Amino acid sequence: MSDWGKTFLGALAIVGCAAAVGLVYNHVSEEGIGLTQHPLQAVSELEPSWFLDTPQAKKKWDEGVTFVDARAEDFYRYQGHIRGAISLPITEFDSAFPLVKDRLPPPDEEIVCYCSGFGCEESTELARRLTKKGYRLVYVYEGGWPEWSEAGHPADVEDAEEGEETG
Amino acid sequence: MKKLLGNRWLLLLCRLVLGVVFVYASIDKIQHPAAFAKQVYNYQMLSVTASNLFAVTLPWMELFAGLALIVGVFKGESSLLLSTLLVIFVAAISVNLYRGVNLDCGCFSTAEGGRSIGMLTLAQDVGLLAAGLLVLRGAMLGRHQRAG
Numbered sequence: 643m644s645d646w647g648k649t650f651l652g653a654l655a656i657v658g659c660a661a662a663v664g665l666v667y668n669h670v671s672e673e674g675i676g677l678t679q680h681p682l683q684a685v686s687e688l689e690p691s692w693f694l695d696t697p698q699a700k701k702k703w704d705e706g707v708t709f710v711d712a713r714a715e716d717f718y719r720y721q722g723h724i725r726g727a728i729s730l731p732i733t734e735f736d737s738a739f740p741l742v743k744d745r746l747p748p749p750d751e752e753i754v755c756y757c758s759g760f761g762c763e764e765s766t767e768l769a770r771r772l773t774k775k776g777y778r779l780v781y782v783y784e785g786g787w788p789e790w791s792e793a794g795h796p797a798d799v800e801d802a803e804e805g806e807e808t809g
Numbered sequence: 810m811k812k813l814l815g816n817r818w819l820l821l822l823c824r825l826v827l828g829v830v831f832v833y834a835s836i837d838k839i840q841h842p843a844a845f846a847k848q849v850y851n852y853q854m855l856s857v858t859a860s861n862l863f864a865v866t867l868p869w870m871e872l873f874a875g876l877a878l879i880v881g882v883f884k885g886e887s888s889l890l891l892s893t894l895l896v897i898f899v900a901a902i903s904v905n906l907y908r909g910v911n912l913d914c915g916c917f918s919t920a921e922g923g924r925s926i927g928m929l930t931l932a933q934d935v936g937l938l939a940a941g942l943l944v945l946r947g948a949m950l951g952r953h954q955r956a957g
Binding site for chain 1: 839840841842843846847849850851853857858860861862864865866867868869870872873874877883885886887889890893910911912948949952953956
């Protein structure tokens with residue numbers, strides 16, 4: 643076998659050993675994670691909560707489920723938002739929640755949170771806070787505003803100059 | 810140029826830097842697999858299970874290969890593995906920079922709000938890749954000379 647072949651096999655052996663040690667360590671460690679557990683759920687400790695993709699989120703929207711936008715209000719107003727979504731910026735949760743509480747459904751009905759798509763934390767954090775407030779059926783729409791608008795689903799944006807909502 | 814690339818002190822420096830960087834990078838990830846799995850998942854390149862598997866096994870590859878480079882054993886194998894990982898990191902960062910997604914790098918720390926990916930992280934990984942390839946070249950040449 644050539645030197646390169648041996649080196650390649652050796653590198654694979656390191657991968658194999660590391661994978662074996664990693665899996666065993668994950669199994670015995672208190673910090674270990676479930677391999678099928680959703681990574682976002684593992685950290686946010688949402689319970690109960692589900693993560694939705696765009697078709698699932700659209701289905702919920704069609705069913706009339708309440709959507710809550712976790713981004714800062716400027717993004718909600720001027721970048722745009724899912725049609726009918728309620729603005730509840732996570733950064734102002736404590737002051738904003740009492741103001742929008744009446745517009746939220748009863749705690750045993752569904753709510754979908756979203757923010758600026760994959761990588762944003764606001765929707766997960768909002769779902770966690772709503773869950774703490776007693777809402778039991780909180781979903782997180784992972785793709786959020788970027789995927790929703792890209793899919794061409796119903797949205798509203800407020801004109802920065804005129805301050806009017808347009809469809 | 811060939812002489813410079815084959816300079817044993819340069820190779821030693823590259824090998825030690827690469828080894829220390831990867832051992833250091835592995836520790837926090839091994840300690841916090843859930844947070845690291847989240848960072849991997851946020852790159853949007855792997856499924857849920859694949860992200861978890863990657864998060865659980867990758868830090869150990871970094872640790873083993875890094876330690877081997879520091880000690881000076883399996884230099885070819887370790888540098889080949891780390892160079893391959895660096896190519897994957899460069900591709901993942903590039904794709905997400907192109908997508909315009911703002912992500913925690915997940916390079917050295919799993920803490921939230923850590924360093925975001927950007928041109929600097931890309932340049933850092935490209936630099937490490939160059940060091941890895943240099944060590945690999947040195948190890949393969951050394952092996953060839955010994956065989957010859």
